[in-house]
Structure formats: structure tokens, C-alpha cells
Amino acid sequence: MNINRRSVLKAASAVAATSVFGAPSLALAQKTTKWKVQTLWGAGEDTYGMFQAFCDNVKKNTGGRLEITPFSAGAIVGTFETLDAVGQNVIQGHSTYPGYFAGKEPALAVIGDFAFGYTEPMQQNAWLNEKGGMDMIRAAYDKFNAYTVGCTWWGVESLTCKVPVRGPDDFKGLKHRGAQGLAAETIAKMGASIVVIPGGEAYSALEKGVVDTVDWSTLSVNNKIGFFEIAKFATYPGFHSMPIQDFTVNKAAWKALPDDVKAIVEQTWKEFSAYQVKKIAENDLVVAEEVKKKGVELIAWSDADRLRGRELAHEVWSEWAKKSPLAKQAVESQQAYLREIKLLA
Structure with missing residues (x-):
């Protein structure tokens, strides 16, 4: 389940390979x-x-x-x-x-x-x-x-944290900025209190102590916003x-x-x-190396902790499948596909 540097760039290049460059030009205005x-x-x-x-x-x-x-x-x-x-x-x-x-x-x-x-x-x-x-x-x-x-x-997003979150148990008692959806509810099952605010307000919330952890974007995007001026921990590589x-x-x-x-x-x-x-x-x-030099600790969850996170997510998937017929179809279809590509047993 670990993701290394080579697999990240290989996956990104694979997406790029699906594109056909050169949109048609138009002769007439x-x-x-x-x-x-x-x-x-x-x-x-x-x-x-x-x-x-x-x-x-x-x-x-x-x-x-x-x-x-x-x-x-x-x-x-x-x-x-x-x-x-x-x-x-x-x-x-x-x-x-x-x-x-x-x-x-x-x-x-x-x-x-x-x-x-x-x-x-x-x-x-x-x-x-x-x-x-x-x-x-x-x-x-x-x-x-x-x-x-x-x-x-x-x-794949990284979590920005004011305190180290080395596994699911470390979310207990924390205030977590998350968006509506499955990720936030899974993290809530780990013990965090979820604060739903737009991403544009996440920096202020983190700075003022309204939240302890932020689920917003990837490491480089979070660094550009300035999160690591006020938080010195991040999960990386992302996975959740x-x-x-x-x-x-x-x-x-x-x-x-x-x-x-x-x-x-x-x-x-x-x-x-x-x-x-x-x-x-x-x-x-690139940013992973830069922020480590600035004292930011990058935390990779163990395979066992990632598996625990996925087990909790299974519960959330099942709960969301009950919310509408289309949600049920989307859950079941994605589960079937994840089994097909060997990400689910």
C-alpha cells in the first residue's frame, strides 16, 4: 500500500498519456x-x-x-x-x-x-x-x-497538522477541518470533531486554533498557501x-x-x-524535500494503520449507499472496480 516517488510520477504520466494534444483550429470567426x-x-x-x-x-x-x-x-x-x-x-x-x-x-x-x-x-x-x-x-x-x-x-491529499497524527488513534480529541463527505466521516470515526468550512478559510482556522488538522489539498498546494508557517506536521505520501x-x-x-x-x-x-x-x-x-529542511515532519502511516483506515471507510461507504439510489449505484460500482484492480479483497 505504500506509494513511492516513482509510482506517483508514473501514475501522473499515465493520466497525461490519455490526452490527445492539439485541439482543432477554426477558420472562421x-x-x-x-x-x-x-x-x-x-x-x-x-x-x-x-x-x-x-x-x-x-x-x-x-x-x-x-x-x-x-x-x-x-x-x-x-x-x-x-x-x-x-x-x-x-x-x-x-x-x-x-x-x-x-x-x-x-x-x-x-x-x-x-x-x-x-x-x-x-x-x-x-x-x-x-x-x-x-x-x-x-x-x-x-x-x-x-x-x-x-x-x-x-x-492524493496530505493532512496538515499542528500535532503529529501517526495513525487513526491520534485523531481522538482533535478538531479537524474537512469537507462534506466520506473522508470527513471516516476521520470522525477515528475520534475527531469535524469542522466544515470552505478551504479558503482553512488557514485562518488553523492559525486561530479553530482546528488542529486540515484536509485541504496536496503537500505543494498546502505549502503555497502557507500552512507550514503555522503547522509542522503533514501526512505524506497522501492516502486518505x-x-x-x-x-x-x-x-x-x-x-x-x-x-x-x-x-x-x-x-x-x-x-x-x-x-x-x-x-x-x-x-x-520537490516540496517534500523543501519543507523537511524547514523543520516540517512528514509522516507516512504504516500499512496496518492504512488498513484500519480503510476498514472504517468501508463502514462509511455502506452508510452512504443507503442515502439515495444513485449513491448506492456509485458505491457498488466503485467497490466492484476496486476489487477488479486488486485494491479490495
Whole structure:
């Protein structure tokens, strides 16, 4: 179950290999469609910059026929309000963690982060595109007048901690920042109190002692935010959580696009996804060495503790399967796929 440097980069490169580069060019200038899309990322985060580049590439690859203006977390509506805004066409899309909307459809959490399940993005990428997962997330969003163009990942997350968390028992009595979904509930079973706040508020919460541990992103993203100025422990390599970042748009806005523009947007997203997964994985390896020199202790859970975490996650998976028919389908489908690839007995 241990993940080494070589496997991280191999997995990232595998995702990149699924992309076909070079979106088609357009010979004729046509009517420009303009969209506003809000992300889950703060303006200063590398991941926000990557999404900005995706928007720039959409404009370039469509010959200016579609212009997407990106907005950082909270810039137009609250982080947990973007789905309503997309459905009502206040914004034309969001790129966020679907589990934020688990209260509307539990399957969005089950698909959004099948906690303690996958060990690398390529695995869930295959489930989405080869085992029906993309149909499921589209069905989940469809009832809210929204359509998912594609999904990506920022990688397997690391926990940032003010105190060492060397295994499940060390969560007892801690206050943990987590998002709605399976990862937070699994950590709650380990004894932590869960504080649900947007990721953009995590630094302040950690600094003020509102939380002791933060589940936000990968090592390099967390370092860029400045978490390690106030917390000197992190779990690494990550293992517990690998959230999806979806690109979901207003259904009518999507249908209004010409078919060739839709195809270009889909292709440009695939290229963006491949780049983001690979780049963050590379950044994490570099930052791991940098933060150790600054006194940050990187903690790798033992195989036995990882197994205990997965056993608790099994309980959470079963609980979420009862929340809706689509959640049940998503749980059972992912469990079957994990058995197929030998991650479950």
C-alpha cells in the first residue's frame, strides 16, 4: 500500500498519456459566447492559475468563439452556493469539489471522493470513463439543470497538522477541518470533531486554533498557501482522500454551443486535466524535500494503520449507499472496480 516517488510520477504520466494534444483550429470567426465560471480555489493558489490557463486555452482553441472568465472561490457566490448559481445561470459553470453538494444528492459525495479507496488519479479516471462513472455524475447533476463536461484531480491529499497524527488513534480529541463527505466521516470515526468550512478559510482556522488538522489539498498546494508557517506536521505520501474537481456548466448554456465548440472544450479540458495531475505530482515531490529542511515532519502511516483506515471507510461507504439510489449505484460500482484492480479483497 505504500506509494513511492516513482509510482506517483508514473501514475501522473499515465493520466497525461490519455490526452490527445492539439485541439482543432477554426477558420472562421463566429459569434462569441461568454461564460463566468467560479472555482473552489483562492486567487493565489497554483491550481487557480492552472484553471486560468485552461480558460485562456478554450478561447484560443475555439478561435474566440467561447470566452470563459474564471473567478476565485467566493468571488461571485459562496463556495457552497455555486451549484444553485449554475442551475439558475447566474454563473455558467463551476469547477469545484462535487461533494460540497452532498445534501442535494449524496452520490455527489460518493463519486466526488471515495475516501480510502483509490491510490492514484488514473484509477478513478478509468472508472469514470470506462465503467460508467461519468454517466453517474452527470445523472447526479442533471436534476439541478447542470451538465458535467469533465473531471480532474489535484492529487492524493496530505493532512496538515499542528500535532503529529501517526495513525487513526491520534485523531481522538482533535478538531479537524474537512469537507462534506466520506473522508470527513471516516476521520470522525477515528475520534475527531469535524469542522466544515470552505478551504479558503482553512488557514485562518488553523492559525486561530479553530482546528488542529486540515484536509485541504496536496503537500505543494498546502505549502503555497502557507500552512507550514503555522503547522509542522503533514501526512505524506497522501492516502486518505483524492477528491474530484469537476467542470460542470449550466445545461442550457452547454446545449447552446455548436457541436464543434463542445468538442474543443472537452478536448481542452482533457489536456488541462492531464497537465494539472502531472504538474502537482511533480511539485509535491520537490516540496517534500523543501519543507523537511524547514523543520516540517512528514509522516507516512504504516500499512496496518492504512488498513484500519480503510476498514472504517468501508463502514462509511455502506452508510452512504443507503442515502439515495444513485449513491448506492456509485458505491457498488466503485467497490466492484476496486476489487477488479486488486485494491479490495
